[in-house]
Amino acid sequence: MARAAATPKRTILVVDDDESILEVLDARLSAGGYATLSARSAEKGLELLERTPVDLVISDMRMPGMGGKGLLEKVATERPNLPVIMLTAYGTIPDAVASVKTGAVDYMTKPFEGEELLARVGSILNGSVRISAQPSARPAPGPAPVDRRLWGGKSQSMKRLFDLIEKVAPTDVTVLINGESGTGKEKVSRIIHERSHRASGPFVVVDCGSTPAGLLESELFGHVKGSFTHAVRDKRGLIEEASGGTLLLDEIGNISSEMQTRLLRFLQERTIRRIGDTKEISIDCRVLAATNADLQAMVKEGSFREDLYFRLKVITMVVPPLRERKEDIPALTQRFVEAFSKANGMPTVTITDEAMQILMDYSWPGNVRELKHVIEAGVVLSSGGIMQPEDLHLEPMDEPIAAAAQEAGAALSLDESEKRAILRALEQSNWVQKDAADVLGISRRAIHYKVKKYGIDVHRRR
Numbered sequence: 001m002a003r004a005a006a007t008p009k010r011t012i013l014v015v016d017d018d019e020s021i022l023e024v025l026d027a028r029l030s031a032g033g034y035a036t037l038s039a040r041s042a043e044k045g046l047e048l049l050e051r052t053p054v055d056l057v058i059s060d061m062r063m064p065g066m067g068g069k070g071l072l073e074k075v076a077t078e079r080p081n082l083p084v085i086m087l088t089a090y091g092t093i094p095d096a097v098a099s100v101k102t103g104a105v106d107y108m109t110k111p112f113e114g115e116e117l118l119a120r121v122g123s124i125l126n127g128s129v130r131i132s133a134q135p136s137a138r139p140a141p142g143p144a145p146v147d148r149r150l151w152g153g154k155s156q157s158m159k160r161l162f163d164l165i166e167k168v169a170p171t172d173v174t175v176l177i178n179g180e181s182g183t184g185k186e187k188v189s190r191i192i193h194e195r196s197h198r199a200s201g202p203f204v205v206v207d208c209g210s211t212p213a214g215l216l217e218s219e220l221f222g223h224v225k226g227s228f229t230h231a232v233r234d235k236r237g238l239i240e241e242a243s244g245g246t247l248l249l250d251e252i253g254n255i256s257s258e259m260q261t262r263l264l265r266f267l268q269e270r271t272i273r274r275i276g277d278t279k280e281i282s283i284d285c286r287v288l289a290a291t292n293a294d295l296q297a298m299v300k301e302g303s304f305r306e307d308l309y310f311r312l313k314v315i316t317m318v319v320p321p322l323r324e325r326k327e328d329i330p331a332l333t334q335r336f337v338e339a340f341s342k343a344n345g346m347p348t349v350t351i352t353d354e355a356m357q358i359l360m361d362y363s364w365p366g367n368v369r370e371l372k373h374v375i376e377a378g379v380v381l382s383s384g385g386i387m388q389p390e391d392l393h394l395e396p397m398d399e400p401i402a403a404a405a406q407e408a409g410a411a412l413s414l415d416e417s418e419k420r421a422i423l424r425a426l427e428q429s430n431w432v433q434k435d436a437a438d439v440l441g442i443s444r445r446a447i448h449y450k451v452k453k454y455g456i457d458v459h460r461r462r
């Protein structure tokens with residue numbers, strides 16, 4: 001059934017077996033200035049494509065008959081330059097991910113926001129979203145598989161993580177990466193970027209945790225000259241810097257409620273406004289977020305916006321703590337030993353079985369980062385090319401953390417992750433509480449309270 005197709009408007013074919021969805025999309029797209037055609041099945045949609053010029057197809061994934069997948073495959077072979085957005089019900093994300101591999105430009109989960117749909121259609125039709133070469137016409141070689149050995153990915157949990165990375169990386173889907181500090185969340189983000197069609201674009205990391213709250217807004221959104229006292233010239237924000245590439249919002253759990261609102265608006269509309277500016281700039285970048293906090297618990301207690309949480313966690317990846325994947329320790333250790341021996345201009349140091357056993361028995365509260373540092377020091381302290389138990393300087397663990405660490409599989413509670421964040425900030429600030437408060441973007445009164453609450457002996461540590 002064809003609807004008003006007035007030229008020179010761009011024409012969008014919508015395919016869905018649900019009449020109410022067709023109506024909603026027709027209303028939205030028409031209000032956005034597009035002409036629409038609609039079809040109740042993939043077969044009908046293909047017939048329309050034979051007869052009418054179309055600029056973009058939006059199709060449901062699951063429909064009786066050949067379905068969205070069949071439609072997509074046909075379009076990919078017969079009209080490789082026609083962009084397709086797949087619509088998918090929540091819970092069928094793997095199908096959608098596969099569809100992007102088959103050649104769809106993008107996918108959206110239902111229910112979706114009309115404004116977001118218009119923004120995506122706009123960026124595809126205006127050419128800011130690249131349409132990749134159609135795999136069914138001429139299969140592209142694609143990035144080589146991740147070298148899992150380099151990652152110490154022997155454990156089942158890391159294997160599953162790699163499988164997920166390989167599926168999700170080539171799409172534009174937003175990913176929330178969860179895991180304790182030092183597990184490798186930033187590394188995972190980098191691999192996702194490197195394996196995406198944005199690999200030649202920038203990879204921009206925003207450390208929301210250590211950027212003082214007052215600075216974060218201008219860091220992220222940029223500003224125009226004169227918008228506040230120190231704004232002596234126009235400045236592009238990091239979101240703008242990530243155009244064409246990937247933006248990693250690291251430590252997303254630490255942002256203020258105002259920033260949560262601003263970020264949500266950006267994620268919905270994909271536009272930003274620099275501080276003090278009136279004009280909106282549209283941004284095409286993929287967004288990844290990482291956190292060691294339990295965002296779901298924060299949503300429950302009201303300190304993190306639920307709508308932002310759902311926007312971020314389209315796909316969630318969990319990087320497991322090292323104590324839960326001890327099988328990975330030997331390969332990671334070997335990798336670090338080789339790298340640090342080389343960096344120190346020494347032949348590769350050998351680690352004794354006793355020393356390796358100590359590494360296997362330790363519970364690694366600082367995860368891979370801690371292992372890396374211990375091996376770096378161990379290589380320097382080793383004698384005669386051999387690393388012995390006494391060359392390994394492991395931290396005696398704080399009681400509550402040690403208990404939590406031993407409880408395999410137990411997620412860190414919010415209090416424990418908060419305590420760690422505070423310890424990290426204090427360490428970074430040489431145990432000066434007011435500096436750590438600035439790092440965390442909290443008041444001095446708040447840090448005094450928390451130091452007391454968690455029984456941190458600042459004077460002893462200093």
Ligand SMILES: Nc1ncnc2c1ncn2[C@@H]1O[C@H](COP(=O)(O)OP(=O)(O)OP(=O)(O)O)[C@@H](O)[C@H]1O
Nearest residue numbers: 150151152180181182183184185186187292368369
């Ligand atoms: N699988 C790995 N192989 C080699 N090095 C790794 C691996 N995982 C993590 N690392 C190293 O460990 C350190 C910590 O990793 P990364 O910064 O990605 O962790 P993170 O989870 O983002 O930490 P944080 O939450 O503190 O920011 C880095 O030096 C990184 O290079």
